[in-house]
Amino acid sequence: xxxxxxxxxxxxxxxxxxxxxxxxxxxxxxxxxxxxxxxxxxxxxxxxxxxxxxxxxxxxxxxxxxxxxxxxxxxxxxxxxxxxxxxxxxxxxxxxxxxxxxxxxxxxxxxxxxxxxxxxxxxxxxxxxxxxxxxxxxxxxxxxxxxxxxxxxxxxxxxxxxxxxxxxxxxxxxxxxxxxxxxxxxxxxxxxxxxxxxxxxxxxxxxxxxxxxxxxxxxxxxx
Amino acid sequence: xxxxxxxxxxxxxxxxxxxxxxxxxxxxxxxxxxxxxxxxxxxxxxxxxxxxxxxxxxxxxxxxxxxxxxxxxxxxxxxxxxxxxxxxxxxxxxxxxxxxxxxxxxxxxxxxxxxxxxxxxxxxxxxxxxxxxxxxxxxxxxxxxxxxxxxxxxxxxxxxxxxxxxxxxxxxxxxxxxxxxxxxxxxxxxxxxxxxxxxxxxxxxxxxxxxxxxxxxxxxxxx
DNA sequence: CAGCATCCGCTTTGATACTG
DNA sequence: CAGTATCAAAGCGGATGCTG
Numbered sequence: 001x002x003x004x005x006x007x008x009x010x011x012x013x014x015x016x017x018x019x020x021x022x023x024x025x026x027x028x029x030x031x032x033x034x035x036x037x038x039x040x041x042x043x044x045x046x047x048x049x050x051x052x053x054x055x056x057x058x059x060x061x062x063x064x065x066x067x068x069x070x071x072x073x074x075x076x077x078x079x080x081x082x083x084x085x086x087x088x089x090x091x092x093x094x095x096x097x098x099x100x101x102x103x104x105x106x107x108x109x110x111x112x113x114x115x116x117x118x119x120x121x122x123x124x125x126x127x128x129x130x131x132x133x134x135x136x137x138x139x140x141x142x143x144x145x146x147x148x149x150x151x152x153x154x155x156x157x158x159x160x161x162x163x164x165x166x167x168x169x170x171x172x173x174x175x176x177x178x179x180x181x182x183x184x185x186x187x188x189x190x191x192x193x194x195x196x197x198x199x200x201x202x203x204x205x206x207x208x209x210x211x212x213x214x215x216x217x218x219x220x221x222x223x
Numbered sequence: 224x225x226x227x228x229x230x231x232x233x234x235x236x237x238x239x240x241x242x243x244x245x246x247x248x249x250x251x252x253x254x255x256x257x258x259x260x261x262x263x264x265x266x267x268x269x270x271x272x273x274x275x276x277x278x279x280x281x282x283x284x285x286x287x288x289x290x291x292x293x294x295x296x297x298x299x300x301x302x303x304x305x306x307x308x309x310x311x312x313x314x315x316x317x318x319x320x321x322x323x324x325x326x327x328x329x330x331x332x333x334x335x336x337x338x339x340x341x342x343x344x345x346x347x348x349x350x351x352x353x354x355x356x357x358x359x360x361x362x363x364x365x366x367x368x369x370x371x372x373x374x375x376x377x378x379x380x381x382x383x384x385x386x387x388x389x390x391x392x393x394x395x396x397x398x399x400x401x402x403x404x405x406x407x408x409x410x411x412x413x414x415x416x417x418x419x420x421x422x423x424x425x426x427x428x429x430x431x432x433x434x435x436x437x438x439x440x441x442x443x444x445x446x
Numbered sequence: 447c448a449g450c451a452t453c454c455g456c457t458t459t460g461a462t463a464c465t466g
Numbered sequence: 467c468a469g470t471a472t473c474a475a476a477g478c479g480g481a482t483g484c485t486g
Binding site: 254255256257258283 | 477478479480481486
């Protein structure tokens, strides 16, 4: 059901986007043939993982969304991402990359170490599109798009930027790799994962209704 | 790395067999082309998931085993099995089945409700090969092969037999489907999962050194 | 026999063009 | 925007052959 080529990647795309249009999915899945996307969506619909929703008359676009059965795949997708993260280091530069792919793993990897402080916003500029971290109340929410008035901005190539965020690389060292940071250093420290955060078996089930959060890493096919 | 056809199934096979010979894998993966098995094993070795071990001179056979990185895939394989279990009900009878595929999920699904009682052995006769449940000290261990002197024997076609084991079907009702049980009914009750055992989010991390145990369900390609 | 490599017909995929 | 249609290339399943 989810073992065919592209299928789990389509699920991941829907997990981090929520309901999406056909062309959104196409953009998030660089390299997929359009007939395959159509075919996979049909199969996923038939097996009850995805539901297609013809939008209301004023809007002219159909939406694809995960059913509860589809959302139940989230922990699996997250674990696969975590398992595969070490392989990212060897991934060729030519691999496709979309910044929103970071949303799922970052949401689980980053923490809010000072939940009592007022919330802050950090903007990430990397890849094709900015990413916004909303930090506060002990949680970090990641969403695609630019922040309106960010408290800090971190920009640079994906790899070193990620290394800085996870604390594996100091800002000073990362500057040589093109990473720039504009803001209070304390804000970075607030969200960086502790040493356990990077360990293999860490799990931080916070709220009872917690969803949309992940460990680390992301993966993609050749191109 | 593990997204190609057959790859995760090879990993599952190694998870539940431990170190295995080429031909063991072939038997556990009905339908795989021999060139594909060879090719996948090579790729898995290259990516550090599997290690090949030329046996010591007296023995003439090579062994394939999972590296720690490969064993780290166990929770993912288990969760995929659990997620896919509901689809088993709709699986065509023509699907291939090997009884040892049940070992992983059964080990996690079944429980020992009376850990203080002396250990018992239940033999499962279904599919191509018997399966032995070793019950005792609060745990259920599943291994392929017949039991020497089983305290009970449950036999019949895979589907209804599984339904009886999980308590979804009464013995009386299952007899019509060809299920036979020879032994004390209390032994069955000792291992059957509680109502939470079948629920979506159940997790029973028992011993600290617990491994080789799983939730439920199993899946296979068409044939 | 275990552990592959080779060949062959068929299916699936990727790329592109086209359409309501 | 949301697909369908078409076609070449790659991957797969099955059979067979080879080698220690």
